[in-house]
Each structure stands twice: as C-alpha cells, then as structure tokens.
Amino acid sequence: MVSFFRRKKPEKPTDAETERRISELAAAFPDPVAPSPRAEEAPSEAPAGATPDATQEAVADLPPADALPVPEEIVAAAMDAEPLAERYPDEPMAPDEPAPSAAPESAAPEAVVPVEPVEPTPDAPATDEPVRKASWRERLGGSAIARSLGGLFSRNPRLDDDLLDEIETALITADVGVTATTELVENLRKRMKAREFADAKALLAALRTDLVGLLRPVAVPLQIDRDARPFVVLTVGVNGVGKTTTIGKLAKRYKDEGRPLMLAAGDTFRAAAVAQLQAWGERNGVTVIAQGQNADAASVAFDALQAAKARGTEVLIADTAGRLHTQQGLMAELGKIKRVLQKLDAAAPHEVLMVIDGTTGQNALSQLRQFHAAVGVTGLVVTKLDGTAKGGVVFALAREFGIPIRYAGIGERPEDLRVFDAEAFVDALLPEALGA
Numbered sequence: 001m002v003s004f005f006r007r008k009k010p011e012k013p014t015d016a017e018t019e020r021r022i023s024e025l026a027a028a029f030p031d032p033v034a035p036s037p038r039a040e041e042a043p044s045e046a047p048a049g050a051t052p053d054a055t056q057e058a059v060a061d062l063p064p065a066d067a068l069p070v071p072e073e074i075v076a077a078a079m080d081a082e083p084l085a086e087r088y089p090d091e092p093m094a095p096d097e098p099a100p101s102a103a104p105e106s107a108a109p110e111a112v113v114p115v116e117p118v119e120p121t122p123d124a125p126a127t128d129e130p131v132r133k134a135s136w137r138e139r140l141g142g143s144a145i146a147r148s149l150g151g152l153f154s155r156n157p158r159l160d161d162d163l164l165d166e167i168e169t170a171l172i173t174a175d176v177g178v179t180a181t182t183e184l185v186e187n188l189r190k191r192m193k194a195r196e197f198a199d200a201k202a203l204l205a206a207l208r209t210d211l212v213g214l215l216r217p218v219a220v221p222l223q224i225d226r227d228a229r230p231f232v233v234l235t236v237g238v239n240g241v242g243k244t245t246t247i248g249k250l251a252k253r254y255k256d257e258g259r260p261l262m263l264a265a266g267d268t269f270r271a272a273a274v275a276q277l278q279a280w281g282e283r284n285g286v287t288v289i290a291q292g293q294n295a296d297a298a299s300v301a302f303d304a305l306q307a308a309k310a311r312g313t314e315v316l317i318a319d320t321a322g323r324l325h326t327q328q329g330l331m332a333e334l335g336k337i338k339r340v341l342q343k344l345d346a347a348a349p350h351e352v353l354m355v356i357d358g359t360t361g362q363n364a365l366s367q368l369r370q371f372h373a374a375v376g377v378t379g380l381v382v383t384k385l386d387g388t389a390k391g392g393v394v395f396a397l398a399r400e401f402g403i404p405i406r407y408a409g410i411g412e413r414p415e416d417l418r419v420f421d422a423e424a425f426v427d428a429l430l431p432e433a434l435g436a
C-alpha cells in the first residue's frame, strides 16, 4: 500500500525506481497471452450490447464543458501551450524535434520508435488454472465506508437521530462530500419522520437504494465505435494516479476481446512510463509508438495516430505525462495534443479518459473541474479503490459532474480493472446483510 502515497509532484525517478516499476508492470501481467494474429488480422468483435452510437449518446448527455467554470488562465494558456523545452529548461532536448505546431506535416518518421509485436515469451508457469477474479466485496470490504457503516449497523442501532448523525459522519469521513451527504441524510430523516422505516435494517436498505441511484446514471460503459478506425482514447490525470498501469490493463482487455490496438507512449516526461509501456507491448505483442523521454507529446500522439490509421488499427490508447491540475502551461499542453490529433481526425480523441486516484478525497473534484475545462473529459477511471481507500469520492464525482465512470481500479492485477458497476460497488461498501 506504500504506492498509494507516492510522490505528488513530478520528479525524475532513479534508475532503481525505473527498474522497479518495469518489473512491477511485468509482474502485473504474468501470463503471456497466446500468440496473437498480427493486429490487422485479428478478429474485432464488439462486446455484446455494444452499439456504435452509444458512446456518442453518452457524451452528448455530458454537461457541456462551458457549463463548468473555466478558469480564464487556462483558456488563455490553451492558445499558447509551452513546449517541453521551456517547461524543463534543464533537460536536454533533441535538436530536430518537430515543433508542436508543425507536427502534422513534419513529424519526422525516423524519430518514431515503434516497438513491433513480438512473440510472447513462454516464461510464465504453465497452468490450466484460470485466474480467480476477486469479488468487489473482497477488494473493497476494507474501505473506510465499509468499515464505519459496517460497524454501525452490525451493532443493531436504534432508529433515531443519533443513527442518522452517525451515518452522516461516516459518509463525510469517507469523502462522499458535504453536499451529497446532506442530501442523502436529510432524505432519510424525512422518511424516518414519516415512519416509512420499520427498523434500522429498512433504513439501511433505503440508503443503499439512494447510493445506487446516485451512481447508476454514471455507470455508462465505454463503447468502442468500430467505424472510428482508430477509436482514440487519450488518457489524462495528475501524477501517479495509475494512468500507465490502467493503459496496460485496458490494452489487455481490448487485446483479449480481439481488437487490433496500438499504444502511444505520450508520457515523455517520466522515462519509466515509456519503458513500462514498451515492456508491456513487447510481452503482449502490441505495437507501441514512442519517441523517448522529453519528446513532444503531441508529436508522439500524431505519429501514433498516423501509424494506426495506416494499419487500420481499431483502438489507439495514448498515454500522457501526469500533471497537476494547477499547472496551467501543462494543462494547456493537453489541449494542444487534442488539436494535433484533430488535424488527422476531426473526431479524435473519441474518449478523453481521466484517471482519478480514489484515495485523493475531495481534491479529485477540483482535479476533474480543471481537466474538464482544459480538454473536455468524457469518461473516468477511478483507481486504487481497494485496500484502505475511502471510495466515497465516487459519489461526489457522480453528483457534481455526471461524467460517465467507465472503469474502477480495485487492485494492481490486470483483471482488477472492472467495468464500473453501481450495484456491485454499493453492495461491496454496504452489504445488505449488515442489517440482518
């Protein structure tokens, strides 16, 4: 759990840390997949229920970007993002790197280092045992809400104002947020006064229903529009939230679904991030487009989209460097990446996936507000909900933004990235059996 409390601001990793993180990633994907057909030949069945229009509909339901407060500095800065050379003046830059604005025409192909698919190495122990997927409850049962509400209801409390006060404290402590908590508790109080609940168990059932009701509108799975070719997913988020790890997990998911895919190593600030993706790509036979540390992220994204289009790849997932939402120049750089992608495909990126660390607490709200203003977030992944995470911020995000939560990270293994499921999530935090 030490990883939950990693650095909060960018710093260059030591060689030892780089090696550790590469081996962490390799350990996270221990089972080599069966040798896959080359990306172009792989079957590309959409999952059951997938419709090409679903994503567009979901996005259309989002609150418009201009409905949210857009800090003037971000709008201004977005027009003139600083290049990496200015951002890290002490870092040597390759002399011939294409200027960000010139990327569309002049992205030098020789600077691109695609990691071609290789046959997976048969180094994992051969076993017929399927990996057992931990249940949501196993993963989230230790979270703050689960523990405090669990303790509360298992004491068979009396149905009175003290119980409501304790529920209120538990929800606020778990980061559900004051506004959402007040609404939930006041609704319960009204119904309790109207003698709607026979006992505490009935009140617990009502709380569960209300919590599911808050989350159900945002439990909208990501649908890959197969006509997009490629469907471009741009991942964004602050430092250390789990972007690169999530890309590895997502890539495994899409590969298992038989979708031809490619990755763009756009986190050009942290050397380990490029190596992480390359290690994963080599191991699983997925092409990774990279230009190395300190390359221009927009140029990497542009090259990757060009390559993906040329190959008819179905999905392109682009990584970006972690950045604090308060760093205006870096936030503006995201807008630049988006604009450069749009020179090749006006609809790209088809999904701006923001990764949020579930242990961040209420700060996650201002992170999302700023990222949404800068780049128009269309979906969320909330990571690190396992272990001691408070988890309540998921409710606050849902209530405040209504942006779809596509996936939840409930552990470090590939199978621990789950399609977000409102019922399973609430059930894990607040089992019905508590009131039994």
Ligand SMILES: Nc1nc2c(ncn2[C@@H]2O[C@H](COP(=O)(O)OP(=O)(O)OP(=O)(O)O)[C@@H](O)[C@H]2O)c(=O)[nH]1
Pocket (backbone or CB within 6 Å): 003, 024, 237, 238, 239, 240, 241, 242, 243, 244, 245, 246, 267, 270, 273, 321, 322, 323, 383, 384, 385, 386, 387, 408, 409, 410, 411, 412, 416
């Ligand atoms: N327990 C747990 N750990 C996770 C989860 N997702 C990611 N992590 C861990 O979080 C740490 C940071 O993950 P990275 O993928 O390197 O984060 P990042 O956002 O790419 O980092 P930067 O490039 O520095 O911004 C790693 O140790 C991951 O294993 C999760 O759902 N649960």
